Amino acid sequence: MPSTMSPLIQLRELHAYIGDAINVLEKECSEHNDPMVDVHSTEVHPRITRILSEEVGNAEKTIFGAATMLQASLNPRTVLRDKILSYHITNALQVVNAKGVAKILGTGKVSAKDLAGATGINPDKLTRIMRLLCSNLIFCKVEDDVYANNAVSILLASDEAQALVGHCLEDVNPVGVSGLYEALTKVDLKDSFALSASPFAITKRTELSVFDYWKRHEPHAFYRFPKAMSAHAEYDGFAAAKAFPFADMSGGVIVDVGGSLGQTSRLFLEENSKIQLVLEDMEPVVRAAEEHWTVNHPDLISRVTFQPCDFFKTQPVKGADVYYLQNIIHDWTDEDCVKILENLRDAMTTESRLIIAGVVPPSLTKGPAPRPLLPNYSESFAFCSDLQMLYMCNSRERTAADLDRLMNPLGVKVVKEWKNSGSFTLTECMFCYTTLNCEYVDQLIHTISTITMSSFAQFARNSRKIVGIGRNYADHIKELNNVRPTEPFFFVKPMSSLLFKNQGPVLLPRGVKVHYEVELAIIMGKELKDVRESETDRIYDAIAGYAVGIDMTARNMQEQNKKKGLPWAAAKGFDTFQPISDFIPKEKIPDPHNAELWLTVNDQLKQQDNTNLMLFRIPRLLEHISGIMKLEPNDIILTGTPKGVGPVVHGDVMKAGIRVDGKEIAEGLMEVKVEDRQGGYEFKL
Incomplete structure (x- = not known):
């Protein structure tokens, strides 16, 4: 949405944003004992190879986005001229890349x-x-007619980067130049998404896929492609390895489908010494991958199986823990994607996870960037990648x-998106059931995935606190003979009380009468401090899910502690005293004040009420x-329990969940056993 600020105020706001962002980057470098990035240095700065926090990532994007908007605000004509003439930069870059100037x-x-x-090029x-490249900060001129690398151009010195530039500028760009207009305007092509209607097919006059054409x-181009993609893996693989909790896996097998040389999946092995890898691709690529690992990763190769595979045919590895596809699905039409996904679904069990990794185009109307920046911080990489897929594959x-649209008919559904600070995203998928009512809850609890990692355990490593709201349902206040509060009040539980799905039973300390209380939990995605109840957009934007x-x-x-006027945090804080379901994306609960919570003990319904009965709603x-303590990403807020609380004893089994419009939310289903704790604390009156 266009900003309503005056142009001068916009300029001052952009100036202030840049200053604030620089302060964030300075603090981050100081915390890591690093200097600030020097564009004239040829050493790869450490921060380029580490995962950035959301704050630092947004600071980087703020500077990029503000600089872009400043240029457009100051001289639109110059911006347009430079964009029109930017092909000269790519042409020059193609030449120096092909000749290996950065290596020289x-x-x-x-x-x-x-x-x-x-x-062998004429010196003039x-x-x-x-000089064109130097003026765009690619290389630098250190003396008259003397050149050197800088922080940008040194990145071109690797074989992988050289292959990537060659792939983009020699194998892809000419196709866009020569075939895009015809593909978009010719009557018999413009509305088609068939492979034969791609700019590549038009330019090459072929009905073969890109890969089959290159191979023949x-x-x-065919043999350059895996090396070029390994450069992408270098950029994206580290983010992938850190975004998804591979380190939490207790073992098992990851199948890297179409994994090229395995640069990304190598990082998974380094994250976790217990997992095994199956690296799949076409036979020539797999042979090259085995040679690559033998030379470069001899310490890891014993944990790798090299498997020739055509993902349009039957998946040879059955029942793996994770099937991982990075930058695969975007290469194919919807029809071909369904074939690929169907073959994987047939190999999956109910415990398997399918992870689809790649860039996801951001919204241009909704996003985290403050005005007057564009909501997506003017990031265009994802859109460039999207057009590249249009050029090559339609x-x-x-x-x-x-x-979801492609997979739902196959019985597979997106359950969570994992990302760091960029547009590169890992989309986690699993089996789903399209029809469900309470008669099938028992069956569903036992068939929903029990993967060897807890996908929600990522929160445990990053969360600071669990905040519990007390007395937020009137009938619950009555059943415990408590006084109705005039404002919200809360207590804090330790993170050590968390008990994730399939991690074991609730343990009852000796001498303690333990009650259950089912609640809707809020998972924070952004920091909130001193927010006002009226700022609902800001509040719900800060919520990651439930x-x-x-x-x-x-x-x-x-x-007893209440009677003595003593704190009662210990009564809430025993280990295992906070069972919690899988993460529920907030899109699954569009109105958190109109969802039905339920809990059973030994299949007897004990609690069942709608969240519309909350006395204090989420904004309040x-x-x-947030007026008392800062809420931080991954903090957990329990919003209170409805009536029906009661005791559990050794041998009991609790089941709980949440329904929206009468339909069960699969991620919210949970089953927890109750057992006596051996040893430890004993409560005595």
Whole structure:
């Protein structure tokens, strides 16, 4: 949405945003004992290879987005002119990349004459190419007719980066230039999403897929592609390895489908010494991958199986824990994607996870960036990648909704998106059941995934606190003979009380009478401090999602402490006293004040009420809490329990969940056994 600020105020706001963002980056470098990035240095800065926090990632994007908007605000004509003429930069870059100029320069400096001799290019013409690139901060001119690498150009010195640039500028760009207009305007092509209607097919006059055409007619492009994608893996793989909790897996097998040389999945092995990897691709690529691992990763190769595989045919590995596809689905039309996904579904068990990794185009109307920045911080990489898929395959980069549309008829559904600070996203999928009512809850609880990791355990490592709201349902206040509060009040539970699905039973301390309390849990996605109840957009934007929680309470211990006027945090804080379901994306609960919570003990219904009975709604709760203590990403807020609380004893089995419009939310289903704790604390009156 266009900003309503005056142009001068916009400029001052952009100036302030840049200043604030620089302060964030300075603090981050200080915390890691790093210098700030120096564009004139040829050393790869440590922060380029580490995962950035949301705050630091947004600071980077703020500077990029503000700089882009400043240019457009100051001189639109210059911006348009530079965009029109930017093909000269890519043409110059293609030449220096093909001639290996970055490798020739290395970390030293080379005269134009010597550079011309090494490349075979006329020195005058080479100088004209280099000065354009230097003016765009690719290479630098250190003396008259003497050039050197800088922080940008040194990245071109690796074989993988050289292959990536060659792939983009030699194998892809000419197709867009020559075939895109015809594909978009010709009557018999413009509305087609068939492979034969792609700009690539039009330019090459073929009905073959890109990969089949390259293999048959342009083998240099075919064999360059895996190396080029390994450069992408270098950029994205570290983010993938850290975004999804591979480190939490207790073992098992990951199948890297179409994994090229395995640069990304290698990082999974480094994250977790217990997992095994199956690396799949076409036979020539697999042979090259085995040679690559033998030379470069001899310490890991014993944990890798190299499996030739065509993902349009039967998946040879059955029942793996994780099937991982990075930058695969975007290469194919919807029809072909369904074939790929169907083969994987047939190999999956109810315990398998399918992870689809790639860039996801951001929204241009909704996003985290403050005004007057564009909501997506003017990031365009995902849109460029999307157009590349259009050029080559008549395909696209797909959102979670796009994937759901393809997979739902196959019985597979998106359950969560994992990402760090960029547009690269890991979309986690699993088996789903399209029809459900309470008669099938028992069956569903036992058939929903019990993967060897807890996908929600990521929160445990990052959360700071669990905040529990007390007395937020009138009937619950009555059943415990408590006084109705005039404002929200809360208590804090330790993170050590968390009990994730399939991690074991609730343990009853000796001498304690323990009650269950089912609650809707809020999972924070962004920081909130001193928010006002009226700022509902800000509040709900800060919420990442929800979960179902069972707030276990040592009731006799709590009551005794209340009578003595003592704190009763211990009554809520025993280990295992906070069972919690899988993460529920907030899109699954569009109105958190109109959902039905339920809990059974030994299949006897004990609690069942709608969240519309909350005395204090979520905006009021978060206003109250954030006015006292800062709410941070991954914090958990329990919003109170309805009536029906009661005791559990050794051998009991609790089941709980949440329904929206009468339909069960699969991620919210949970089953927890209750057992006596051996040893430890004993409560005595």
